[in-house]
Amino acid sequence: MSDILDTILARKREEISALRTTTTLASLRDQARDQDPPRGFCAALRRAAVHGPAVIAEIKRASPSKGLIRADFDAAWLAAEYEQGGAACLSVLTDRDFFQGGDEYLIAARAACALPVIRKDFLIDEIQIVQARAIGADCVLLIAGAMDAAQLRRLHDIAREQSLDVLVEIHDAEELQRVIDAQLGEGFLLGINNRNLRTFETRLETTLELLDRLPVSVEVVTESGIAQPADVQRMMKSGVRRFLVGESLMRQPSPATALRQLIG
Numbered sequence: 001m002s003d004i005l006d007t008i009l010a011r012k013r014e015e016i017s018a019l020r021t022t023t024t025l026a027s028l029r030d031q032a033r034d035q036d037p038p039r040g041f042c043a044a045l046r047r048a049a050v051h052g053p054a055v056i057a058e059i060k061r062a063s064p065s066k067g068l069i070r071a072d073f074d075a076a077w078l079a080a081e082y083e084q085g086g087a088a089c090l091s092v093l094t095d096r097d098f099f100q101g102g103d104e105y106l107i108a109a110r111a112a113c114a115l116p117v118i119r120k121d122f123l124i125d126e127i128q129i130v131q132a133r134a135i136g137a138d139c140v141l142l143i144a145g146a147m148d149a150a151q152l153r154r155l156h157d158i159a160r161e162q163s164l165d166v167l168v169e170i171h172d173a174e175e176l177q178r179v180i181d182a183q184l185g186e187g188f189l190l191g192i193n194n195r196n197l198r199t200f201e202t203r204l205e206t207t208l209e210l211l212d213r214l215p216v217s218v219e220v221v222t223e224s225g226i227a228q229p230a231d232v233q234r235m236m237k238s239g240v241r242r243f244l245v246g247e248s249l250m251r252q253p254s255p256a257t258a259l260r261q262l263i264g
């Protein structure tokens, strides 16, 4: 059965073929080398988590499950708002066809603030990882559900070679096992997506139920469906201090005010 994740991944394979006709891996490597060094995504989250909830605030214009989320969309302005509101890091959707994002938004957002930025996209090929660094990303997302353990390990290692931090995303125990099998060592962030990318069902219990099964040292980010201070408090009580939040901030006139209220 084909679902949205399969549809997106099929489109990504087309995008990757198209990318290879317009540029080369060698040229992207050169561009990556010319970038400012990464800003330290994991480190910024870790510093913020010492004092309270550490938030990766997401610049997300639209999504397959919600359609258009914010009509007045200015990535640079949103980045500055999130920084003022106390975000530790930014996430920028660069996928065009399903999230109405783009690389230009990542570039504009990063230029408008001092925060580290993750490229939020469906990355399944080396060329996309190198391209992420070439446009200035500090971190990349790797979705465990989109690949097997060997590929996860390969793409993780390529990202580390590019000095990128890595957020590995899972949403169930099977995907967690895949991450364990990939033997990524230390230093990656483990995102638990409360939204099932195949059905769109969103349950905060997804994070809480997987906590017991995690290796103790891992740095967990709870992702999706965080909308209220009570959601943040509930996670903090269970020891989860890192959050990825998009929609509930993007829908507010002032994302800065909304973020301050969310984290108290």
Ligand SMILES: O=P(O)(O)OC[C@@H](O)[C@@H](O)c1c[nH]c2ccccc12
Pocket (backbone or CB within 6 Å): 058, 060, 120, 121, 169, 193, 223, 224, 225, 226, 244, 245, 246, 247, 248
């Ligand atoms: O808008 P929300 O419910 O706060 O969720 C943000 C983020 O977790 C979500 O956008 C996300 C999590 N994993 C992804 C993978 C691809 C695209 C998007 C995502």
